[in-house]
Amino acid sequence: MILTQATQIAERIRAELAPYCERIEIAGSIRRRKPEVGDIEIVCIPWTFEAGLFSGGHIVVDPAFCSLVNRWPAVKGQPTGKYTQRRLPEGINIDLFIARPENWGLIFAIRTGSAAYSHNVLAAGWCRAGYHSMDGMLVTFSKGSPHPHPVREERELFNLIGLPWVEPWERNL
Numbered sequence: 001m002i003l004t005q006a007t008q009i010a011e012r013i014r015a016e017l018a019p020y021c022e023r024i025e026i027a028g029s030i031r032r033r034k035p036e037v038g039d040i041e042i043v044c045i046p047w048t049f050e051a052g053l054f055s056g057g058h059i060v061v062d063p064a065f066c067s068l069v070n071r072w073p074a075v076k077g078q079p080t081g082k083y084t085q086r087r088l089p090e091g092i093n094i095d096l097f098i099a100r101p102e103n104w105g106l107i108f109a110i111r112t113g114s115a116a117y118s119h120n121v122l123a124a125g126w127c128r129a130g131y132h133s134m135d136g137m138l139v140t141f142s143k144g145s146p147h148p149h150p151v152r153e154e155r156e157l158f159n160l161i162g163l164p165w166v167e168p169w170e171r172n173l
Contacts, residue, residue, distance in 0.1 A: 001092050006030055006037035009090055014042060020065035021046050023104060027097070027111040033169040040094040043108045045101060046079070061098075069096065082136060102150040103136045109154045116173035125161035 010026045018024050021044045025031075028041030046065040051058040061080045069079040069086065075093060077084035084096050099107040110118045123133065131138040131149065138160070139146040151157045158165050 001037050001090075003030065003033065003035055003037055005090075006040055006092065009088065009092065010040045010042065010094075013040070013088075013094060017042075017044060017046075017065065017068060020062045020068065022101070023099075025108060027108060028095070028113055031112050031168045032114065032171060034172075037092075040088070040092060041097065041111050041113075042094065043097045043099055043104070043111050045099050045104060099136070101152060102148070105151040105153040105156050106133075106138060107136060109157050112154075112168050112171060114172050117171040120173055121163070121166075121171075122157070122161070125163050126157075129161045131161070 007026075007030050010030050014024055014026055024042060024044040026041070027043050028039065029037045030040065047062040048059045049062065051060045066079045069084060072086035072088055072094070075085040075087055079096065079098070082098050084098075086094050086096070088094055095111075097107055097111050109122060112118075126133065126138055130140055132141070132146075133139075134146055134148075137148040138151055138157075139148050141147070149160065151160065155165060
């Protein structure tokens with residue numbers, strides 16, 4: 001699909017989901033401004049709620065968010081997890097990546113891509129800096145125990161791993 005068409009669809013979906021999200025942004029090849037787009041990638045932090053008085057503190061994703069996402073046929077995953085892929089009526093897949101405030105910057109940077117950039121530059125950079133990726137977080141180990149390092153913004157990731165900022169449209173390998 002051409003960039004302008006995919007962008008229109010992505011912006012519409014972002015606007016539909018935004019009331020049910022703490023944060024939501026378009027990522028992937030659209031953010032990198034590629035002329036042709038294979039799928040739509042969106043990173044979001046849906047609102048969550050305590051399940052109820054007797055739930056024992058169990059947290060659930062906003063049911064309205066789940067309902068909106070579930071109107072599209074599932075390819076894989078659920079809106080209550082870390083990732084779901086859906087097939088849109090326009091004939092393109094949407095990949096929704098569910099982040100948390102403490103890992104937003106990491107997930108958004110990785111999902112902006114390109115895949116080769118994420119692997120060869122970002123992941124290689126955090127490995128060189130002594131970090132490991134575990135459960136959507138960057139961690140270091142002390143006495144065998146993981147210690148998470150929040151990455152709330154993309155620029156924090158670049159700073160943390162000692163890389164200069166690179167604009168999304170320049171992240172192609």
